[in-house]
Structure formats: C-alpha cells, structure tokens
Amino acid sequence: MPLQTITLHINGENRPTTVRASDTLLYALRGRLGLTGSKPGCLNGDCGACTVNVDGWPMKSCLMLAVEAVGKKVTTIEGLHDSPIQQAFVKEFAFQCGYCTPGFIMNCHSLLEQHPDADDQTIKEWLESNICRCTSYIEIEKAVKAVMRGE
Amino acid sequence: MEVIGRSVIRKEAADKVTGRAKYTDDFESVQMLSGKMVISPYGHAKIVNIDTANAWKVPGVRAIIAGKRYPLTGETIRDRPPIAVDKVRYHGEPVALVVADTPAQAKTAADLINVQYELLPVVNSPTEAFQEGAPLVHERLGEYKKEADSYPVPGTNIATHTKIRKGQMEKGWAESETVVEASFSFAPSDHAAMETRCATAEIFPDGKIIIMTASQAPFMAKRLIADYFGEDMGKIIVHTPLVGGAYGGKAAVQLEVLAYLASKEVGGRPVKIFNTREEDILTSPCHIGLDATVKLGADRNGMIKAAEIRFWWDGGAYSDKAIDVSRSGAVDCTGPYNIENVWCDSYCMYTNHPYASPFRGYSHSELSFVIERTMDILAQKLNIDPLELRYINAIKPGDTTPTRVKLTRSNVGDLRKCIEKVRELIKWDEGAIKEVNERIIRVKGVSCSWKTSTIDANAPSGAILTFNRDGSINLMSGVIEIGTGTKTILAQILAEKLKMDVDRIHVRMEVDTQTTPEHWKTVASRGTYMAGRAVLQAADDVIRQLKEVASCVLRAPEEDLVVADSRVFLRDDPSIGLDFKDIVYGYQYPNGNSIGGQIIGTGKFILRHITHLDPETGEGKPGPEWAPAAYGVEIEFDKRDYTYRLIKACTVLDIGKVMNEKAALGQVMGAMSMGLAFAGRETFYFDELGRVLNPQLRTYRPLRYGENPEYLVGFVETPHLDSPYGARGGGEHGLMGMPGALGNALSLAAGVPLNCLPLIPEFIWRAKKTFK
Ligand code: FES
Ligand code: FES
Numbered sequence: 001m002p003l004q005t006i007t008l009h010i011n012g013e014n015r016p017t018t019v020r021a022s023d024t025l026l027y028a029l030r031g032r033l034g035l036t037g038s039k040p041g042c043l044n045g046d047c048g049a050c051t052v053n054v055d056g057w058p059m060k061s062c063l064m065l066a067v068e069a070v071g072k073k074v075t076t077i078e079g080l081h082d083s084p085i086q087q088a089f090v091k092e093f094a095f096q097c098g099y100c101t102p103g104f105i106m107n108c109h110s111l112l113e114q115h116p117d118a119d120d121q122t123i124k125e126w127l128e129s130n131i132c133r134c135t136s137y138i139e140i141e142k143a144v145k146a147v148m149r150g151e
Numbered sequence: 152m153e154v155i156g157r158s159v160i161r162k163e164a165a166d167k168v169t170g171r172a173k174y175t176d177d178f179e180s181v182q183m184l185s186g187k188m189v190i191s192p193y194g195h196a197k198i199v200n201i202d203t204a205n206a207w208k209v210p211g212v213r214a215i216i217a218g219k220r221y222p223l224t225g226e227t228i229r230d231r232p233p234i235a236v237d238k239v240r241y242h243g244e245p246v247a248l249v250v251a252d253t254p255a256q257a258k259t260a261a262d263l264i265n266v267q268y269e270l271l272p273v274v275n276s277p278t279e280a281f282q283e284g285a286p287l288v289h290e291r292l293g294e295y296k297k298e299a300d301s302y303p304v305p306g307t308n309i310a311t312h313t314k315i316r317k318g319q320m321e322k323g324w325a326e327s328e329t330v331v332e333a334s335f336s337f338a339p340s341d342h343a344a345m346e347t348r349c350a351t352a353e354i355f356p357d358g359k360i361i362i363m364t365a366s367q368a369p370f371m372a373k374r375l376i377a378d379y380f381g382e383d384m385g386k387i388i389v390h391t392p393l394v395g396g397a398y399g400g401k402a403a404v405q406l407e408v409l410a411y412l413a414s415k416e417v418g419g420r421p422v423k424i425f426n427t428r429e430e431d432i433l434t435s436p437c438h439i440g441l442d443a444t445v446k447l448g449a450d451r452n453g454m455i456k457a458a459e460i461r462f463w464w465d466g467g468a469y470s471d472k473a474i475d476v477s478r479s480g481a482v483d484c485t486g487p488y489n490i491e492n493v494w495c496d497s498y499c500m501y502t503n504h505p506y507a508s509p510f511r512g513y514s515h516s517e518l519s520f521v522i523e524r525t526m527d528i529l530a531q532k533l534n535i536d537p538l539e540l541r542y543i544n545a546i547k548p549g550d551t552t553p554t555r556v557k558l559t560r561s562n563v564g565d566l567r568k569c570i571e572k573v574r575e576l577i578k579w580d581e582g583a584i585k586e587v588n589e590r591i592i593r594v595k596g597v598s599c600s601w602k603t604s605t606i607d608a609n610a611p612s613g614a615i616l617t618f619n620r621d622g623s624i625n626l627m628s629g630v631i632e633i634g635t636g637t638k639t640i641l642a643q644i645l646a647e648k649l650k651m652d653v654d655r656i657h658v659r660m661e662v663d664t665q666t667t668p669e670h671w672k673t674v675a676s677r678g679t680y681m682a683g684r685a686v687l688q689a690a691d692d693v694i695r696q697l698k699e700v701a702s703c704v705l706r707a708p709e710e711d712l713v714v715a716d717s718r719v720f721l722r723d724d725p726s727i728g729l730d731f732k733d734i735v736y737g738y739q740y741p742n743g744n745s746i747g748g749q750i751i752g753t754g755k756f757i758l759r760h761i762t763h764l765d766p767e768t769g770e771g772k773p774g775p776e777w778a779p780a781a782y783g784v785e786i787e788f789d790k791r792d793y794t795y796r797l798i799k800a801c802t803v804l805d806i807g808k809v810m811n812e813k814a815a816l817g818q819v820m821g822a823m824s825m826g827l828a829f830a831g832r833e834t835f836y837f838d839e840l841g842r843v844l845n846p847q848l849r850t851y852r853p854l855r856y857g858e859n860p861e862y863l864v865g866f867v868e869t870p871h872l873d874s875p876y877g878a879r880g881g882g883e884h885g886l887m888g889m890p891g892a893l894g895n896a897l898s899l900a901a902g903v904p905l906n907c908l909p910l911i912p913e914f915i916w917r918a919k920k921t922f923k
Contacts, residue, residue, distance in 0.1 A: 020255070036177035037170020039395070041345045042428040046848035049345055077170030086168040090160060093813040096821060097634030098167030099345040099395025105168060124857035131848065133345050133396050134634045136820035137856045 006070050010035070011079030019066040025059075026050045028066035029076060037077035037102045041131070048130030051103035052076045058110040058126070077102035085109050088143035088151070096134035104130050108144050116148065154646040154653050155876050158813035161639045162658045163393065163632060174395050175349040175365040176425050183351065184213060186413045186424040187257035189247040189264045190434050191239035194275070194503035194841015195286070196268035198238055201247060205263040211256035214416040217247035217264070224379050224408060226371075228303060228310065229296040230289055231469040231506075233408045238271065240288055240468035241505050242842045243433025250413045250422055273841040277463035277500035278336075278442045280308035288468060288501035300763055301474045308501040310470040313481040315460075315495035315553045315769035323457025323492030327448025331529045335521040337908035339440035339465050339504050340833040342511075343853055346395020347431035352410035354419035358383060360411060363390040367402040367631055368672040373664045375404050376411055388665045397633040398825070399509030402674050403436045403472055432846040436508030437835070439476055440465030441517045445525040453535045455544050458490045462497040462518070467506030473499050476507060479605040480514035482554050482764070482773040486522035487566050487601035488541070489550040495769070503841040509674060515602045516826060516887040523598035523891025524906055527898065537895065538579055538597050542570050546601065546779065554769045558777070561872040564805035564879065566599060566779035572803040572865045573597065577783035583899060587787065593798065595785045596896025600887040603774030604677050604880065608761035612681035613668030614689040616645070616752035622717045622731030623655040624693075628686065629670030630678045632660050635882050636814040637678035643810060644683045644875050648690040650715035668755075679810060680775070681756050683875035688754030700734045700747040759873075776871045778879035780804040782888030784827075785860075788900035793912040793919070795897065797827060797860035802888065805867040807879035819885035820862045826889025828854045834909045 007016045010033065017032045026043075029035040029052070041049030043062045050061045053075040061076075080086060085108045088094070095101040104127070111118060111126045118126070123144060132140065166172040201217045220236055223229040235246045247264050251257035272286040279285055285308055289295075293305030301311045324330070350364040360382060366372060369389035377384035394401060406424050413422040426435060441464055448457040462480055466473030477499035484495040510516070530537035545566040546552075548559050556562075574580065577595055585593040615627040626645060632638050638658045646653035659667070670682050698709040701719035705712070705727065713722050720728025729738070737747040764771035785799040800823045809815050832852055836844040845851045864885075870877025890908060898905045901915050903922040 022255075030177075031179065034179075035170075036173065036179075039174075039346070040176065040425075041347070042848050044428075044847070044849075046428070047345060080169070089168045090164045093158070093161070093817045095164075095167050096636065096817060097344070097346070097394065097396040098163070098172050099174065101167050102170040120857075127856035128858075131345060131853055131855060133343055133398075133825065133853055134821045135817060136824045136862055137854070137859045138820060138862055139817060140856065 006067055008066070008069055008074060009072065010074045011076060021067060023066045024062050025064040025066045025069050026061035029061060035076050035078050039099055039102060048107060049100050049103040051106045051130065053106055053110050056110065056113065058107045077106055080105065080109060083109060084147045085112060085143065088146045092139045092143040092146065094135060094139040094143040100130060100132040104132060104140060112147055154643045156809050156812060159639060159643055159653055159811055161636050162642060163660055173392050174346055175363050175392060178363060180421060183421045183423055184250050184252060184417060185254040185257040186410065186422050187249045187254070187261040188245045188430060188434065189261045189266065190430065191235065191242060191244040191246050193239060193268055193270060194242050194273045195271040196239050197271060198235065198246065199267040199269050202265040203247070206249060206260040209251065209256055209260040209263065211252035212249060212260045213252070214250040214413065215247060216412060216416055221412065222379050223295065225469055226375065226471050227298045227301045227474040228470045231471065233412060241503055243430070243505055244468065245409065245434060248409060248413055250417050273839065274308060274502045275837060275841055276442065277440070277465045277502055280500040280502050281463055281498065288503060302766065310466050310499040310501050311474045311477060313478045313497040313769065314767060315481050315484060315493055316767065317553055317555060318492035320457060320459065320492050320494050324448055326450055326456040328451050329529070329533050330446065330448040331525060331532055332444065332446040333525050333528055333904065333906055335443045335524065335906045337440055338834045338837065339467065339507060340438045340829060340835055341432050341851060342398045342400030342438055343848070343851065344396030344398060344400055347426040347428055348401060348406050348435050349423065349425040350406035350410040351421055351423040352414040353421035354414050358386045360387045362387065362407050362410065364407045365394050365401060366391050367394065367397045367633060367674055368404060369662055369664050370629060370669045371672055372404045372407045376408065379408065388663055390661065390663045391631050392661045394631055394633040398511040399513065399674065400436060402672055403508035405435055428848060429846045432851065433505055433843055436471065437467070437505045438510040439473055439507035439517065440504070443521045445521050447525055447529050449529060449533060453533050453540050453543055455488055455490050457492040458485050460484045460495040464499045465502050465504055465507065466499045467502055467504040469506040470499060470501065471506055472509055473507040475605065476509055476514045480518045481769060482605060483515060483601060483603060484518060484553050486519060487546045487599050487779045488544040489546050493553045495553065504837070505843065511822060511825065512602065512883040512887045515600060516829065516890055519598060519600040519887050520890035520894060520908065524894050527895045528904060538570060538574060541599050542567060545570060554764060554771050554773055556772050560869060562776040564777065564779050564807070564869040565867055566781065568867045569779055569781040569803040569805055570599065572867065573781040573783050573801055576801050576803065576863045576865055577785060577799065579783065590789055590791050592788050592790065592900060593785060594788055594896045594900040595783055596892045596894065596899060598782045598888040598891030598895060599780065600884065601777045601779040602883060602887065603777045605773045606671065606674065606677060608763065609757060610671035612670045612685045612756045614682060614685040614754045615668055616689045616693055618731065618735035618750055620732060620736055622735060623657060626656055626658045626686065627667050628682045629662050629667045630682045631662055631673040633673055635678065635818060636811065637682070640679055640810045640814065641682055641686050645686050645690055648687055651717050655717060677880060679878050680874045680880065684756040685754040687875055688756065689752040692754060693750060693752035696750045697734060700738050701729050703746060704729060704738050775873065776879060778805055778807070778881065778884060780884045780888060782892045784889065784892035784896050786896050786900065788897065793901065793915040799863060800827060800860045800889065801863035802885045803865035803867060804881060804884045805869050805879060806881045807871045807874060808868055808877040809866050810876065810878050815881055816864055818882045819864050822883060822885030823862055823889055824854050824859055826886035827893060830890035830893040830908055830910055832909045832911060
C-alpha cells in the first residue's frame with residue numbers, strides 16, 4: 001500500500017509523518033511518532049486504552065485513521081502536564097498497573113472540560129467506555145470528583 | 152512505625168499518569184521484525200496440509216514456520232509443541248508463525264496461509280474427559296518427559312491426580328446426622344489484563360539471547376528456554392519492564408518461546424510477537440474451569456465431621472501450570488474450616504479447551520465457590536444461620552489443614568475475627584432478605600476463604616542495595632511491578648528498617664535476569680514476604696558495613712552506634728556521627744588516606760520447611776501461612792426477570808499488617824471487582840467444535856465504570872511472625888470469596904440452588920424452570 005506524508009497537529013506541535021492510508025491514528029502515534037502513552041488494548045474500540053483528545057473530544061485512536069486526523073487538534077497523554085486530573089489520579093491511587101491509565105485520564109480530562117459539573121449519570125456515560133481491570137473504579141470516581149470540587 | 156502502613160505514593164506514579172511508563176510493546180526499534188501467528192479455528196483437528204506458497208509472495212516476509220518439530224514444552228509435563236504439528240488441540244493454538252518487516256505484512260501473509268484440517272471428536276468439558284472411552288487429547292501421554300510430582304495416567308485424559316486422605320471417613324459419616332451433596336460447574340474464562348501479552352527476542356553472534364517479555368516469570372522463561380532448547384542459561388537475558396496487569400495469566404511461558412524461535416529463523420534479528428486481544432484470549436493461557444462435587448456431613452450442632460470432595464479441573468489442551476493449580480486446590484480443599492475427616496480427589500483433566508495458567512487466587516476462588524455454596528446448603532438443611540455455621544467451624548490455631556499441617560496463630564490468623572467484622576459491616580443481623588417492593592428484594596450472601604501459596608519449596612528471592620554518592624539507596628529486587636505496588640512496599644520496608652526517608656530510596660522497576668537477583672516468580676502474593684525478607688537481610692548487611700567504617704572513624708565500638716536519618720551516630724550523642732554520603736563510598740581522612748570502600752548490601756530468602764506432598768495421602772507442608780478472609784455481598788434482585796444489581800460487596804481479610812493503606816485497599820477492592828465479574832458474567836462460551844464464541848471485550852465483559860457496587864473493606868491484623876512486620880499476602884483474597892457470596896445471595900433470592908457460573912439472569916431463569 002502506498003505511503004503518504006501527512007502533517008498531524010499533536011500536543012501543540014506540527015508533526016510530519018509517513019503513513020499508509022489504512023494506518024490508524026493509534027498506530028501512527030505509537031509506531032511513527034514514538035508517542036507510546038496511548039495503549040493498544042483491543043484495537044477495535046472496546047477498551048478505551050488508546051483514548052486521545054481530538055478537537056476537545058475523547059476519541060479512541062484505534063478507531064480513527066491517521067489521515068482523518070489531518071487538520072485536527074490532537075492531544076495525547078504526553079500533552080498533559082501536571083493537570084489536576086493527573087494529580088488526582090496519583091493522590092487517589094486511581095491506577096495500579098497503569099496500562100488503562102493514559103486512556104482513562106484522557107477521557108476524564110475531556111469530561112472535565114466539557115462538563116465541569118457532570119452528575120453521576122453523565123460521568124458513568126463517559127467513563128464506561130474504558131476498562132480498568134485492576135482498580136475498583138471507586139478510586140477513579142474519587143479522582144474525577146476531587147477535581148470537580150477544585151481540590 | 153513511621154513508614155509502614157502509610158499510603159506512600161507509588162514510586163512509578165508520575166510515569167504512569169503521564170504516559171511515560173514503558174511496557175513491553177512500547178519498545179521498538181527500526182530493525183525489529185514482526186511475528187504473526189496463524190491460529191487453529193477448531194478445538195480438535197488433524198492438520199492435513201499447510202500451504203504457505205501464497206504467503207511467501209507477500210513483500211517483506213522473512214520467514215514462515217509451519218509443521219516444524221521442536222522439542223516439546225510445558226512446565227510440569229512436556230506435552231506442548233510450541234507450534235502445532237500433526238494435530239491441533241484447542242481453538243487458538245498456533246499452527247504457523249510468519250515473520251515479516253511490518254505487522255501489516257506479517258498479517259497479510261498469515262491470512263494467506265491455507266491450512267487443511269480434518270475434524271476430530273472434541274472433549275468439551277472435564278467431566279466428558281473423565282468418561283471411559285472419551286477421545287484422547289494426548290495419545291502419547293505415557294511418553295512425555297515430566298517432573299517427579301505429577302502423575303499422568305496414560306490412556307486417559309488425566310494429567311495428574313492429587314489425593315487428600317485425612318482421618319477416617321467412616322467415622323466422619325457415622326458422626327454426621329445431616330449430609331448434603333451438590334455438584335458444581337463452570338467453564339474456563341480469561342484474565343483479560345489490559346496489556347495483552349507481548350515478547351521480543353534477539354540472538355547475538357556470541358549466542359546471547361535477549362528477550363523482553365510482559366511476564367510475571369522472567370527468571371522461569373530463562374530457565375525453561377535453556378532447558379527446552381539446550382541453550383546456555385547464562386547467555387539468556389530476559390528483560391521485563393512494567394507489566395500492564397497479569398493476575399496469574401502472565402506466569403506461564405509461551406510467547407517468549409515463539410519469539411525466540413522466530414528470531415532464530417531469521418538469523419537472530421529482533422522479532423516482536425504481540426498478541427491481539429483475540430489471540431490473548433484464545434491462544435495464550437486462560438483461567439481454569441472446574442466441575443466438582445462436594446459432600447459434607449455435620450452433627451446436630453452443626454459441627455462438620457466429614458468432607459468428600461472431587462475436583463475435575465479443566466486444564467485445557469496442555470497441562471503447563473494447571474497441574475500445580477489442581478494440586479493447590481486439593482491442599483486447601485475444605486475451605487477455612489476445621490474438618491477431621493477429609494477425602495479429596497483432584498484431577499487435572501486434558502480437554503480441547505484453551506489451556507490454563509494460574510488465576511488470581513490460584514484455584515482458591517474456584518474451590519471457595521463450590522465449598523461456600525455447599526456450606527449454605529448445609530446451613531439451610533440444618534436450619535442454622537449461615538454465618539454462624541461458618542463461625543463455629545472456622546479454622547483456628549491447634550487445628551490441622553487437609554494436608555495435616557498444624558496451625559498456629561501466626562500461620563493461620565484469625566478467621567473468627569474476620570467473620571465478626573463482616574457481620575457488622577454488612578449489617579447481617581438486620582436479616583438476609585428485605586423486600587423493597589413487590590418486584591424487588593434486597594438480599595445478602597456471605598462466604599469465607601483461606602489461602603496458602605503452593606509455590607516451589609525451594610523458590611528463592613534476593614535483594615541488592617547499592618548507594619549513590621549523596622547517600623541515597625538503590626534497591627534491586629527481581630519482583631515484577633505488575634500493578635500491585637510491591638516495589639514501593641519494599642522501599643517502605645527498607646526505609647522503616649534504616650529509619651530513613653523513603654524518598655531517598657530509589658527502586659529499580661525493570662527486571663533483567665542478568666543483573667537483578669532472582670525472585671522466583673511474581674505470583675501468589677508472596678512478593679512482600681519473600682522479597683521483603685531479602686530486603687531486611689540486605690539492610691542488616693548494610694547496617695553492619697556502615698557501622699564497621701563508622702566505628703573506626705568515630706573510634707567507638709559498633710554496639711554504641713545507631714543508624715537513622717541517613718546517618719551513623721553515637722547512641723548517647725547523636726551530634727557525633729557521620730552522614731551516609733561520607734562513608735558509603737569509603738571514608739577519606741583529611742590527608743587522603745581512605746578506608747572502607749563501596750558499600751553493597753545483599754540479602755536472600757528461601758522458604759523454610761516446605762515439603763512435597765505424599766502422593767497417597769497428600770500429607771505435607773505446602774506453604775508458609777494461610778491468610779483467612781470473610782465476605783458479604785448485597786444485591787437487589789428483580790423477581791420478575793431475574794436481573795440484579797450489585798449494591799455492596801465486603802471483604803474482611805486478616806492481612807497480618809497493612810503495609811500501605813491505600814495500596815492495600817486498592818488491591819482488595821480491585822480483586823473484588825474481578826471476582827464479581829468472574830462470578831456474575833465472565834465465561835467462555837464454547838460450541839460443539841470447542842470454539843470459543845466470545846474472544847473479544849465486547850462479548851467477554853469485565854465490570855465497567857458504574858457497574859461496580861459500593862465496596863466495604865476491613866482488615867484484621869494477626870501478625871505472621873516470619874514475615875516483614877507481620878504482613879500476610881493480600882493481593883488475591885478480595886476475589887476469592889465473591890463467587891460464593893454472590894452465589895449464596897442469588898440462590899436465596901431466587902429460591903433455587905445456583906451451582907454454576909457465571910450467574911447471569913438467563914441461567915437463574917433456567918434453574919428456576921428445571922427446579923420446579
Ligand atoms: S485499543 Fe482502542 S479501544 Fe481498545
Ligand atoms: S490500572 Fe491496570 S487496568 Fe487499570
């Protein structure tokens with residue numbers, strides 16, 4: 001399959017990269033750009049480990065082609081620096097093995113931006129798209145709510 | 152205590168919340184090739200032909216392995232060809248392996264390999280496997296190489312048979328006024344760690360074999376590859392970075408072998424094999440299934456007098472770790488109850504299912520389900536409160552285990568205290584059933600468990616401490632950070648012992664088998680105990696060396712010196728002393744003379760007095776201590792459609808000592824989440840060809856956010872005297888009691904015994920229909 005060079009806007013930088021038309025954004029991020037924070041967990045949208053933020057919305061990067069991301073603003077876990085939700089995850093022990101963590105944090109981060117006062121139902125609707133096999137989710141709930149309360 | 156017990160932030164926290172933490176698949180290099188498996192679409196079939204001609208035409212293909220005979224592999228019995236030859240024995244078994252420049256090319260080529268099969272009759276459950284005349288999964292079972300303590304029966308599907316014979320059964324039955332008997336069954340399921348398994352291998356011209364793997368057992372991978380293929384053990388170096396969840400599933404050695412063979416095939420170039428989710432569920436080892444019958448007898452006061460237990464474990468197509476799992480199930484077969492007359496036959500059966508590796512709890516969540524359900528059935532028949540029945544029969548110091556180990560307060564903890572605490576936490580005395588409205592009832596169920604670890608009697612652990620010139624310490628241990636936070640706890644143990652700031656202790660997270668002292672395997676909740684003991688010994692070693700130098704410089708006897716706050720100083724005048732940084736690389740006198748030298752501390756540990764089990768009676772000491780626990784689950788049950796909601800789940804565990812509060816809570820609650828999913832929804836659905844119909848996370852569903860109940864956790868702290876600060880294993884227990892407690896709650900709610908897993912509404916409906 002022919003390769004093409006595209007420019008992705010990632011974490012505030014323009015990153016030219018060479019991809020096949022069928023490469024997913026996840027594959028390009030990890031394999032081409034070395035941004036391995038986004039994780040492959042299922043490669044078909046079931047687990048959320050690959051979640052990034054595209055134009056302000058959470059997106060499973062295994063379900064989006066790299067070429068579709070051209071012209072969009074992509075933020076990956078590497079683009080967050082000491083954000084409140086990252087701090088809250090540390091404080092609340094909201095991770096164990098850490099594999100689901102980047103995806104969860106990106107989803108939570110988008111949620112907090114879009115719905116800073118989300119009620120329990122909204123939080124559930126957003127976060128049930130990610131799987132964490134280690135924690136009980138209570139820790140993640142606490143982390144999200146701590147940020148909402150501005151702690 | 153200063154550091155022990157505190158919720159010290161995990162050492163790798165910052166890396167994990169920034170996406171900078173690295174797991175095996177995150178390591179890439181330009182020259183790395185990709186391996187892709189072709190897997191069997193059937194449970195049992197003869198391989199008639201493999202056509203690779205079209206696959207070879209795909210650009211970038213460097214090697215295709217198919218139909219090649221390698222030495223057989225398998226941890227206990229050598230029964231598994233790394234890549235199938237002659238026939239396939241489970242859905243998902245590797246049949247061919249393609250190596251190509253990119254993952255896409257490897258996949259394209261793999262898809263073009265045409266394998267012709269001839270179907271064979273399928274052994275679709277351990278009960279089927281046990282029938283006389285059942286098709287044989289392994290025709291040549293008698294010819295395999297094996298370890299001494301496994302007992303396969305050639306001409307059958309029995310991979311091993313563990314016997315427990317304790318007391319006199321006739322006496323037990325004679326003393327029993329009430330006898331109950333029940334049968335249980337559940338199919339294999341999956342660990343579903345979020346990181347799928349992955350391994351890379353590269354072979355250098357000097358024979359060095361460098362492997363990287365997402366594993367709980369890199370040291371075992373090294374040993375086995377040397378053993379299997381006659382490689383020089385010292386030339387095998389296995390690296391394990393952080394691991395993205397394991398739960399026992401990554402204790403088996405599989406992809407490492409395939410990566411090694413693939414690299415060999417391409418002249419030693421680096422090759423990566425990365426499981427897709429489907430492969431991870433099908434091809435790599437799964438969570439064992441079980442068929443069982445339990446018969447319990449009790450006198451009129453409810454004291455249990457006899458237990459007869461039969462387990463048929465669904466070890467799957469290859470015995471690998473299932474043999475050990477089935478043995479571990481036998482040694483604790485009664486659950487945490489004092490029973491003098493015990494008969495148990497535990498069979499590890501071959502079937503045409505994916506093969507099993509350990510699952511968090513190592514046979515104990517499975518055996519707890521069957522025992523705890525039977526306990527409730529017994530309580531009902533005796534008309535005794537089920538929690539009370541457990542309380543009066545609870546195992547305690549002075550009792551013996553099924554393998555006749557004499558119990559003490561130190562090695563068995565205090566189950567009764569756990570039960571009392573559960574009683575309070577779930578408000579048991581308010582009643583087990585409460586009507587919410589005419590459709591909905593709220594129901595509670597309880598259970599108990601215990602567990603010892605049946606790891607190898609000679610399993611080692613070691614620790615090395617080195618210093619940095621600023622006086623801070625580097626801690627090296629072979630424990631893998633699989634998510635349990637054990638490496639942080641090791642730092643806490645060291646900080647407590649040296650009375651120093653835990654932030655001045657740097658823990659090496661990655662393990663490599665060349666420079667990290669061996670920790671047998673990161674399994675069985677034994678990291679804190681074994682590696683902790685090694686760290687304590689290394690700390691003593693360091694203290695001794697520090698005092699030796701300081702005693703010379705300070706001109707004071709070693710006995711008068713104290714180590715604390717990164718200093719060595721005089722007991723009666725702390726102002727006279729030396730900072731670590733001035734002595735850990737030798738002390739230099741003003742004129743330049745130096746003494747001492749670099750301080751390196753080492754420590755080791757091996758379990759004491761563990762024995763093999765007697766093959767006829769099971770007598771022997773399988774593990775160092777038993778941690779008991781009690782549980783409760785509360786649900787809201789809809790009497791009309793048999794759906795239910797999880798309201799509360801409770802675990803009270805005798806953890807010996809809470810080492811890191813938040814980490815301990817996280818371990819217990821996370822384990823409960825997994826246990827509830829195992830009990831309530833997770834299973835493989837097989838068709839008549841032995842195919843797993845749900846190898847994806849949309850059809851195989853762990854709990855998701857918001858489906859979880861409220862969690863209640865309590866700790867009892869009866870110290871295990873041999874363990875650092877008294878700690879017992881705690882990573883598995885939260886899971887173990889959930890299937891029993893949920894099964895008991897739902898059986899009460901539905902008014903029928905529910906003795907199969909998973910407990911889905913459809914199963915409850917069927918049970919209701921047949922029970923009437
Ligand atoms: S890898 Fe994208 S959702 Fe699982
Ligand atoms: S922390 Fe391991 S899967 Fe979430």
